[in-house]
Amino acid sequence: MEFVVKGRVESRIGRCERGRRVLIFRENETTQPDDDIMVASGRANRRGRYAISLGDLIILDSYYAKVERKRVRGAVCGGDRSPSISPAGER
Numbered sequence: 001m002e003f004v005v006k007g008r009v010e011s012r013i014g015r016c017e018r019g020r021r022v023l024i025f026r027e028n029e030t031t032q033p034d035d036d037i038m039v040a041s042g043r044a045n046r047r048g049r050y051a052i053s054l055g056d057l058i059i060l061d062s063y064y065a066k067v068e069r070k071r072v073r074g075a076v077c078g079g080d081r082s083p084s085i086s087p088a089g090e091r
Contacts, residue, residue, distance in 0.1 A: 001056065002053055002056055003053070003055070003056075004051050004053050004054070005024050005040075005065055006049075006050065006051045006052075007022070007065055007082055008047075008048050008049050009049075009067055009080075010048060011077060011078070013077065015072050015073055015075060015077075016072055016075060016078075017044060017048030018044065018045070018047075018048065019045075020044045020067050020077070021042075021068070022041065022044060022050045022052060022067055023038050023040075023041050023065065023066045024038070024039055024040040024063055024064070024065055024066075025038050025063065025064055025065075026039050026059065026061050027061060029062075036064075039054060039063070040052050040053070040054055052065075062085065063084065063087075064082050064083065064084045064085070065081070066079070066081045066082070067080050
């Protein structure tokens with residue numbers, strides 16, 4: 001079964017949603033959050049939506065999406081992190 005992380009980059013400034021790079025991390029609960037492992041990345045579409053596949057061979061662990069702070073054509077677009085999810089659907 002393929003595991004796909006889906007979500008949306010939301011902002012009051014439209015250009016802060018479109019084409020933003022979304023990073024998917026696997027939580028490493030035994031260490032600090034800075035040691036979490038990036039497992040995939042993708043881009044939000046023009047409506048800010050993304051769907052990033054982690055493939056079939058995943059570790060039953062927790063994952064989260066992260067968008068980094070960025071300046072886009074004169075606007076400062078904030079960064080954010082999603083709540084953690086697991087392939088089993090638990091939070």
